[in-house]
Amino acid sequence: MKKQIILATPRGFCAGVDRAIEIVEKALTQYGAPIYVRHEVVHNKFVVDNLRTRGAVFIEDLEDVPENSILVYSAHGVPLSVQEEAKRKNLKMIFDATCPLVSKVHNEIKNLYRNEYQIIMIGHKGHPEVVGTMGQIDGKIFLVETIEDIKLLPISFDCKKVAVVTQTTLSIDETKLIIEELKRKYIYLRLPKNEDICYATQNRQDAVKAIAKICDILIVIGSKNSSNSNRLKELAENLGVKSYLIDFADEISPSWLEGKFSIGVTAGASAPEILVEEVVNYLMKYDFCEIKNFPTIEEKMVFALPKELRF
Numbered sequence: 001m002k003k004q005i006i007l008a009t010p011r012g013f014c015a016g017v018d019r020a021i022e023i024v025e026k027a028l029t030q031y032g033a034p035i036y037v038r039h040e041v042v043h044n045k046f047v048v049d050n051l052r053t054r055g056a057v058f059i060e061d062l063e064d065v066p067e068n069s070i071l072v073y074s075a076h077g078v079p080l081s082v083q084e085e086a087k088r089k090n091l092k093m094i095f096d097a098t099c100p101l102v103s104k105v106h107n108e109i110k111n112l113y114r115n116e117y118q119i120i121m122i123g124h125k126g127h128p129e130v131v132g133t134m135g136q137i138d139g140k141i142f143l144v145e146t147i148e149d150i151k152l153l154p155i156s157f158d159c160k161k162v163a164v165v166t167q168t169t170l171s172i173d174e175t176k177l178i179i180e181e182l183k184r185k186y187i188y189l190r191l192p193k194n195e196d197i198c199y200a201t202q203n204r205q206d207a208v209k210a211i212a213k214i215c216d217i218l219i220v221i222g223s224k225n226s227s228n229s230n231r232l233k234e235l236a237e238n239l240g241v242k243s244y245l246i247d248f249a250d251e252i253s254p255s256w257l258e259g260k261f262s263i264g265v266t267a268g269a270s271a272p273e274i275l276v277e278e279v280v281n282y283l284m285k286y287d288f289c290e291i292k293n294f295p296t297i298e299e300k301m302v303f304a305l306p307k308e309l310r311f
């Protein structure tokens with residue numbers, strides 16, 4: 001039996017990540033270094049290190065941004081408090097690299113708040129996207145991470161104005177279960193008009209489901225702080241496939257490959273294709289020479305750059 005590599009498709013960069021990286025790159029070209037970026041522009045070590053060598057400076061606190069600098073918000077979005085602080089500073093330019101699909105959830109939240117809804121958000125506590133989304137209004141948003149958290153919600157079951165939104169990069173299956181439970185508890189629950197979990201998260205999880213049946217193990221290329229990469233690893237494990245999350249090919253242990261014939265490979269939405277190529281080259285050294293692409297859907301999404309950077 002020939003040893004094979006099964007490539008999940010689609011994998012890697014999504015339209016929001018492409019746009020965020022291009023904003024930093026074009027800002028560097030147009031205005032020169034340093035370009036200050038609040039938080040890692042996307043959660044990928046390779047991408048962030050690369051931009052850093054070109055002159056991007058990643059900061060968490062706006063205190064560290066000197067006057068007259070150029071600032072970029074990361075793809076995860078920022079709370080209003082950060083936007084207000086940035087406006088008070090004497091900055092030359094601010095570019096918002098928040099993914100438009102995250103901004104869509106921000107607008108949903110603001111609309112719900114204006115209409116006096118009690119808002120529940122499904123997401124991971126402390127993740128920058130969740131911090132940014134919950135910080136879009138002055139009022140309270142109730143965070144739910146697991147089904148158990150629903151019991152603790154101080155909202156009455158017959159509340160007529162209760163709505164739920166979600167982080168964009170969650171597990172599709174787990175989120176469905178949480179929403180089902182919320183619907184059981186709240187008869188008037190308002191669901192998002194369109195899904196909040198983004199197309200890229202959905203497609204990458206579907207692609208892993210499609211190859212899981214034919215893989216002995218799955219290698220997920222992505223950084224440890226990447227939410228959607230972690231969900232891909234968890235998904236494979238839930239389907240009974242041992243899975244490893246790695247930043248670089250040299251983290252693969254030869255022992256993972258012993259006695260295996262079929263290695264699945266995917267990449268989170270912030271991991272570039274060059275890292276997939278390095279993993280494939282590494283596996284070929286261990287006689288995994290037959291490479292199969294396993295496409296499930298074609299992606300055509302593209303997001304426009306801010307007008308100042310369209311050149």
Ligand code: SF4
Nearest residue numbers: 014016017099168198
């Ligand atoms: S994973 Fe989804 S929400 Fe996040 S940047 Fe990509 S398209 Fe946007």
